Amino acid sequence: MKTPGHAARELLAFYAEVGVDATIGEAPIDRLSLTQISTPVADLEPAPESAPDTQPRAAPVVARSSPDGVAPPEAAVMAARESARRAASLEELRAMLTGFEGCALRTTAKQLVFADGNPQARVMFVGEAPGREEDLEGLPFVGRSGKLLDRMMTAIGLNRTTAYIANIIPWRPPGNRTPTPQESQICLPFTLRQIELANPDILVCLGGPSAQTLLGVREGIKRTRGKWFAFHTGTREVRAIATFHPAYLLRSPLEKRFAWRDFLAVKKALDA
Numbered sequence: 001m002k003t004p005g006h007a008a009r010e011l012l013a014f015y016a017e018v019g020v021d022a023t024i025g026e027a028p029i030d031r032l033s034l035t036q037i038s039t040p041v042a043d044l045e046p047a048p049e050s051a052p053d054t055q056p057r058a059a060p061v062v063a064r065s066s067p068d069g070v071a072p073p074e075a076a077v078m079a080a081r082e083s084a085r086r087a088a089s090l091e092e093l094r095a096m097l098t099g100f101e102g103c104a105l106r107t108t109a110k111q112l113v114f115a116d117g118n119p120q121a122r123v124m125f126v127g128e129a130p131g132r133e134e135d136l137e138g139l140p141f142v143g144r145s146g147k148l149l150d151r152m153m154t155a156i157g158l159n160r161t162t163a164y165i166a167n168i169i170p171w172r173p174p175g176n177r178t179p180t181p182q183e184s185q186i187c188l189p190f191t192l193r194q195i196e197l198a199n200p201d202i203l204v205c206l207g208g209p210s211a212q213t214l215l216g217v218r219e220g221i222k223r224t225r226g227k228w229f230a231f232h233t234g235t236r237e238v239r240a241i242a243t244f245h246p247a248y249l250l251r252s253p254l255e256k257r258f259a260w261r262d263f264l265a266v267k268k269a270l271d272a
Contacts, residue, residue: 076102076186084193090119093193097170103186105179109171111138115194117164122270124200125149126191127245128209129169129179140165145246149206152246152259156267164198166191168213184213196234202269203231203238207245215240221248226262239269 079102087093094114100106113130116139125141133143141149153159169179169187191214195203205211208221215229224242231240243262244255 073182080186080189084189087193090197093190093197097190103171103183105169105171105173105183108174110135113138113140113167113170115164115166116140117160118162119164119198121162121164122201123204123266124164124195124198125204125206126210126214127167127206129167130172131176135172140167144250148246148249152263156263164200166194168210188213199233201238202266203240204266205240205242207248211242215242225258241265
């Protein structure tokens with residue numbers, strides 16, 4: 001006969017297996033209603049001016065939080081844009097993200113997952129959000145999908161010393177859930193600045209959410225993949241292409257043949 005304690009342990013083991021490893025709160029919050037909150041410009045407190053230095057600067061103060069502790073979305077996006085604009089290097093950008101409080105995902109994730117690889121590389125891969133393994137190690141694409149990405153890069157002569165890898169969202173969503181459009185928009189200014197500072201020749205969007213967020217496409221990844229787009233980094237125009245996310249390829253191995261064509265197109269573009 002199973003005891004109540006045994007049943008509780010089985011339930012916790014099930015939660016861990018499906019990726020639920022953090023509690024958010026006991027009381028439900030209607031986060032959709034937060035989009036109706038309007039925040040005056042006066043609620044944004046600019047960071048004090050200081051003399052230039054070579055050390056990473058702290059992020060400017062985020063807009064005041066609402067009574068439940070969550071910053072209004074509009075204010076969070078504005079604060080993210082201001083912080084990202086001030087970053088003069090990838091090191092400063094990382095430091096600003098570490099101190100940024102406008103995205104609630106940072107409170108449930110174990111740590112920031114900023115990037116991996118060589119920021120001077122000619123090609124940059126951008127996925128959607130880190131998973132459990134990435135959250136534990138603090139690096140993007142280190143789980144099963146990361147191992148597949150490594151093999152795909154190796155097949156065209158790339159590795160983590162000749163490529164730069166990041167995500168739209170730098171914090172793991174609880175239970176590996178899909179990030180909300182609101183969360184993506186809050187983090188997007190940092191991603192755009194990261195791409196601008198890395199300054200790659202080719203941008204590869206891994207998965208539909210990455211392509212839709214960065215390239216502004218509305219079609220699904222099956223219609224978008226393999227096509228070249230012009231992407232404006234803020235300082236110049238580079239070539240961008242979308243392909244399947246490695247996690248999707250693990251679930252749908254028959255699609256690997258199309259991803260292989262996309263990677264061959266990236267190799268051809270690099271060789272050219």
